[in-house]
Amino acid sequence: xxxxxxxxxxxxxxxxxxxxxxxxxxxxxxxxxxxxxxxxxxxxxxxxxxxxxxxxxxxxxxxxxxxxxxxxxxxxxxxxxxxxxxxxxxxxxxxxxxxxxxxxxxxxxxxxxxxxxxxxxxxxxxxxxxxxxxxxxxxxxxxxxxxxxxxxxxxxxxxxxxxxxxxxxxxxxxxxxxxxxxxxxxxxxxxxxxxxxxxxxxxxxxxxxxxxxxxxxxxxxxxxxxxxxxxxxxxxxxxxxxxxxxxxxxx
Amino acid sequence: xxxxxxxxxxxxxxxxxxxxxxxxxxxxxxxxxxxxxxxxxxxxxxxxxxxxxxxxxxxxxxxxxxxxxxxxxxxxxxxxxxxxxxxxxxxxxxxxxxxxxxxxxxxxxxxxxxxxxxxxxxxxxxxxxxxxxxxxxxxxxxxxxxxxxxxxxxxxxxxxxxxxxxxxxxxxxxxxxxxxxxxxxxxxxxxxxxxxxxxxxxxxxxxxxxxxxxxxxxxxxxxxxxxxxxxxxxxxxxxxxxxxxxxxxxxxxxxxxxxxxxxxxxxxxxxxxxxxxxxxxxxxxxxxxxxxxxxxxxxxxxxxxxxxxxxxxx
Numbered sequence: 353x354x355x356x357x358x359x360x361x362x363x364x365x366x367x368x369x370x371x372x373x374x375x376x377x378x379x380x381x382x383x384x385x386x387x388x389x390x391x392x393x394x395x396x397x398x399x400x401x402x403x404x405x406x407x408x409x410x411x412x413x414x415x416x417x418x419x420x421x422x423x424x425x426x427x428x429x430x431x432x433x434x435x436x437x438x439x440x441x442x443x444x445x446x447x448x449x450x451x452x453x454x455x456x457x458x459x460x461x462x463x464x465x466x467x468x469x470x471x472x473x474x475x476x477x478x479x480x481x482x483x484x485x486x487x488x489x490x491x492x493x494x495x496x497x498x499x500x501x502x503x504x505x506x507x508x509x510x511x512x513x514x515x516x517x518x519x520x521x522x523x524x525x526x527x528x529x530x531x532x533x534x535x536x537x538x539x540x541x542x543x544x545x546x547x548x549x550x551x552x553x554x555x556x557x558x559x560x561x562x563x564x565x566x567x568x569x570x571x572x573x574x575x576x577x578x579x580x581x582x583x584x585x586x587x588x589x590x591x592x593x594x595x596x597x598x599x600x601x602x603x
Numbered sequence: 604x605x606x607x608x609x610x611x612x613x614x615x616x617x618x619x620x621x622x623x624x625x626x627x628x629x630x631x632x633x634x635x636x637x638x639x640x641x642x643x644x645x646x647x648x649x650x651x652x653x654x655x656x657x658x659x660x661x662x663x664x665x666x667x668x669x670x671x672x673x674x675x676x677x678x679x680x681x682x683x684x685x686x687x688x689x690x691x692x693x694x695x696x697x698x699x700x701x702x703x704x705x706x707x708x709x710x711x712x713x714x715x716x717x718x719x720x721x722x723x724x725x726x727x728x729x730x731x732x733x734x735x736x737x738x739x740x741x742x743x744x745x746x747x748x749x750x751x752x753x754x755x756x757x758x759x760x761x762x763x764x765x766x767x768x769x770x771x772x773x774x775x776x777x778x779x780x781x782x783x784x785x786x787x788x789x790x791x792x793x794x795x796x797x798x799x800x801x802x803x804x805x806x807x808x809x810x811x812x813x814x815x816x817x818x819x820x821x822x823x824x825x826x827x828x829x830x831x832x833x834x835x836x837x838x839x840x841x842x843x844x845x846x847x848x849x850x851x852x853x854x855x856x857x858x859x860x861x862x863x864x865x866x867x868x869x870x871x872x873x874x875x876x877x878x879x880x881x882x883x884x885x886x887x888x889x890x891x892x893x894x895x896x897x898x899x900x901x902x903x904x905x906x907x908x909x910x911x912x913x914x915x916x917x
Contacts, residue, residue: 359707366699367692437690440658441747444685445707447657447674601659603650 353455356446360459364429373425374467377418378474384414385478389486403488408496411483413564415468415475415503419510422464423531426514429460431524439602453519453594457586460511468507472500502563502575509582513556516586519593556585604785605754607634608682614664615654617647617811624650626811627664632789632804634754637781639802640791643901647811648791649687652759656685668755680708684748685757689740689764693733697724697743700732701750708751718746723772737764745773755787756780762797774801795897809901823893831869833862834885835876844879845872860884 364370388411393401400406430453433439446452480489490496514531521527539557542548552558553572562578573581610632617625625647632638642648653659655666657674665672668683676682691700701715719728722742727735732743741764748756756777762770778801781788792798795805805822807815815822835841838860842853851866864872869888876883 355706355709359703362699362703362706363692363695366696366703367694432692436692437688438692440687440690441704442707443658444656444687445680445704447676447679601653603653603659 353451353458356451356455357459357462359445360429360455361463364459364463369428369432370425370463370467373421374470377415377421377467377471380421381415381418381471381475382478384417385411385475386482388414389479389482392483392486402483402486405495407483408479408490409499409565411479412475412490412496412499413503414479415472415500416506416560416564418468418471419507419560420532420535422468422507422511423514423517423535424528425464425467426460426511426516427518427527427531428514428524430456430515430518431522431527434522435524443602449598450594453515453590453598456515456519457512457590460515461508464508464511465504468504471507472503476500498575499564502578505579506560506563506582509579509586510556510560512586513582513589516589516593520589520597521593522597554581556582559585605752607785608669608754608787609633610655610755610787610789611667611670612651612655612664613666615651615661615666616663617650617654617659617661619650624811625654625661628808628811628813629664630806630813630816632755632787632806634787635781635785636803637777637788637790637798637801639795639798639805640789640808641795641798641805641897641901642791642793642808642814644793646793646808646901648793648808649759650811651808652685652687652757652789652791656683656687656757658687678708678751680704680710680751680753682751682753683755683757684751684753685759686741686744686748686761687757687759689737689744691732691735691740691743694731696729697732697735697739697746698728700743701728701746704747705750710750714750718749721749722746722776738766738769741765741769741773745776753786756789758788758790760791760793762792770797777801795894799893807897807900814900822896831864831867831872831888832885833864833872833876833883834860835862835881835883836860837881838862840879841876841881841883844875844881848875 388399389402391397392399392407399410433442442452443449476492483489492500517531518527521530535557539552539555542555543552550571553562558572559578559581562572563575572578612628612630615625615628628647628651640648650659654661655673668676673679673683698715698719701718702712705712705714716728719725722745724739724742724746727739732740735743741761745758745761748758761773765773777788777790780786790798790802802819804818805816806813833841838855842862845853845864845867848871849866850864854863855861869886873883873886
C-alpha cells in the first residue's frame with residue numbers, strides 16, 4: 353500500500369493542479385480575511401470589532417471557505433484517471449481497484465495536511481498583520497486555536513470527500529459542477545427552509561460549521577461529531593464508488 | 604532469457620448491450636514467439652485483450668498466464684507488460700509518467716530512465732507527453748510495458764502512428780524480445796501486411812470468433828504459390844517459354860507487355876528469361892497472396908461493412 357500512496361503523490365506533484373489550487377485557496381482566504389478585518393467593528397457589517405473573541409474566531413475560520421477547492425483537489429485526483437484515460441495503466445499496475453481507491457484516500461488526506469496548513473498560515477498572517485495594525489492581533493491560544501484545529505481537520509476531510517465523490521461520478525466536469533451546485537445552492541436552500549433546517553446539521557456544510565464556528569446560533573453538532581459526519585460521507589462515497597463505479601469495465 | 608510464460612485464452616465471451624463483441628474465443632500464445640492477433644476493425648481484438656488483462660469483466664471464460672489469471676498475479680507489471688492505448692496525462696513528462704508506474708509496481712524509479720533509453724526516447728523524457736508525436740507516444744507506451752521487465756508483452760496496434768523507420772525498429776525490437784530473450788509477445792493489428800514480417804504465428808478473429816490460428820508458414824501454404832506479374836517487350840516469346848517451363852496459366856495482363864503467371868516463382872521466371880535471352884522490365888509477386896487469404900477468412904465478419912466503394916478503399 354505504501355508504494356501505491358507514493359505513486360499517487362508522484363502523480364499529484366508531477367502536474368501543476370496542486371499549485372493552482374493552493375495559490376487559489378491562499379488568495380481566496382487572504383482576500384476574505386482582509387475583507388472581514390476591514391469591516392470589523394463597522395456597525396452596518398455585523399462584524400465584531402478587532403480584539404473581541406467573535407471577530408477573532410470568525411476571521412481565523414475564513415480558511416474553511418477553501419473547502420470547495422480542497423473538494424476539487426480530491427475530485428481531480430481520481431477523475432483525471434478517466435479524463436486522461438490513465439485508468440488503464442493504473443489498473444494494469446494494480447488490478448485490485450479497491451486498493452487504488454484506498455491509496456488515493458490516504459495519499460490525498462496526507463497531501464491535504466500541509467496544503468491546509470499553508471492556507472491557514474496565509475489566513476493567520478493577513479489577520480495578524482491587519483488586525484494588529486487596527487489595534488489588536490489575535491492570540492493563537494484557547495478557542496482561537498480550537499477553531500484553527502477544526503478548520504485544519506475539515507479541509508483534510510473535504511479533500512477525502514472529493515476523492516469519494518470522484519470515485520462515484522468518474523466524470524470530472526460533472527463531479528466538480530455537482531459539488532459546486534450542492535455546496536452553494538442545495539445546502540443553502542435546505543438551510544433556509546424551516547421544514548428541512550433541522551436536517552442541515554447532518555449535511556457536509558452543517559458539519560463544517562460545527563467544526564469551525566463557536567458562536568453560530570443554528571442548531572449544530574459538536575465539533576468532533578461534525579468531523580465524524582464528514583468522515584462518514586467520505587467513506588460512504590468511496591465505498592459506493594468502489595462498488596458501483598470504479599469496478600465497471602474500462603473500455 | 605526469461606522464464607517462459609504461456610498465455611491461455613479460454614472461452615472468452617462478452618456482450619455489450621445487444622452486440623456480442625467476443626464469442627467463445629479460445630487460443631494460446633506461446634513463449635519465444637511473436638504472435639499476431641489479427642482481425643478487421645470491430646472484430647473484438649481490443650475487448651479480448653482488455654478482458655485478458657482484467658480491465659473488462661468477461662461474461663464467460665477467462666485468461667491464464669501460466670495458469671494464473673491477471674488479477675491474481677502477485678506482481679502483474681513484472682510478469683505482463685501491456686500497451687492498450689497511448690494514454691498519458693498531457694502535462695506530465697514521459698519520464699514522470701514512467702516513474703509513477705515504477706513506484707506503483709514497487710520497482711526502482713531508475714527503471715524509468717532505463718526503459719526510456721531502451722525505446723529510444725531518452726532525450727524527450729523530460730518533455731511534456733502532451734507534446735509527443737503519435738510515434739513517440741507509442742514508444743512511451745512500450746516503455747511503460749517494459750518497466751517491470753515482464754515475460755509477456757501484449758501490444759494493441761503498436762504500429763499505429765509509427766513511420767516506416769519506426770515500424771522497422773519495432774519489428775526488430777519485438778523479434779529480439781521474443782526470439783533472443785524468450786518472451787511471449789502478442790501483437791494485435793487489423794493489417795496483416797503490417798505484421799506479416801514480424802510474427803511467427805497468427806490468431807485471426809472475425810466478429811468476435813476465432814477464424815484461424817496457426818503458424819505463418821501454414822497460412823502461407825493456404826495462400827498457394829501466388830501469381831507473379833511480368834512485363835517484357837518480348838511478352839509473346841516469354842509466354843511461350845514459361846508455358847513450356849510448366850506455368851499453369853499465363854494471361855496477358857491488360858497492360859501492354861504484361862503477363863500474369865501462375866505456377867512459377869519469381870526466381871524460376873527470372874531464370875527462364877535469363878537463359879532464354881528475354882529482356883524483362885518488371886518481375887514481382889502479386890502481393891495479394893497472403894492478404895487475399897486474410898481477406899477471405901475475415902470477409903463478411905465486419906460489423907459495419909461498407910459498400911463496395913468502401914471495401915475498395917480499405
